[in-house]
Amino acid sequence: MNKYLILCVDDERDVLDGVIQDLDCFEEHFIVEAAESVAEAKNxxxxxxEDHIKLxxxxxxxxxxxxxxxSFLIELSQEAQTKTSRKVLLTGQAGLDDTVEAVNHSSLDYFIAKPWKGNELREVLTEQLTQFMIENEPDLMPWASILDTEKIFNAIADNRVSFGE
Known part of the structure; x- marks a missing residue:
């Protein structure tokens, strides 16, 4: 399987630690990293x-x-290497104008309000990662047991039909 990165960015360490803890179920199959700033995230x-690991x-x-x-998510949506990455905003402070700007720039796939619930966060990320894999990973079978099995199998079936035509 190809290597993929899940990156969490929040300037509050306790929030970041909480998010990372909620994502521990993904650590076996993804590289899960935390950044306390946009500069650290960019690094x-x-x-x-450079290590051929896709975001x-x-x-x-x-x-x-x-x-x-x-503004960081908009920037990532305009970069070739990160354009297809799923972008989730986890915040309690984004105003309507900011959120509309992100949606209009096609740089926001999902919005989660703080405080979040761990199980809901994991469900959203499973859905987003499933969609990412369907759109970007040629070999979906290994992901069927990890992500949304039904959607992965449907995508595999759809790919077989389109290749058979």
């Missing part, structure tokens, strides 16, 4: 790209010191 993404999903807070989460 992690750059190093991952599958980024979970990002909005209000951060040097750059807002939404």
């Amino acid at each position: 992690i993404i750059s190093n991952s790209i 599958a999903l980024i979970l990002c807070d909005h209000i951060m010191p040097e750059q807002t989460g939404i």
Whole structure:
């Protein structure tokens, strides 16, 4: 299986630790990294790209010191290496205008309000990662036991039908 990165970005360490703890179920099959700033996140993404590890999903807070989460997600949606990554905003402070801007720039796949519930967060990320794999991974079979099995099998069946035509 190819290696994929899940990156969590939040300037509050306790929030970041909580998110990472909620994502421990993904650590066996994904590289799960945490960043306390956009600059640190950019460094992690750059190093991952050098190591041929694709950014599958980024979970990002909005209000951060040097750059807002939404402007960072918009930036990532315009970069060739991160354009297809699933982008999830986890925040309690993004206003309607900010969120609309992100949606209009096709740089936001999902919005989760703080405080979040661990099981809901895992469900959303499973859904987003399933969609990412269907759109980006040629060999879906290994992901069927890890992500949304039904959607993965449907995508495999659809691919067989389209190749058979």
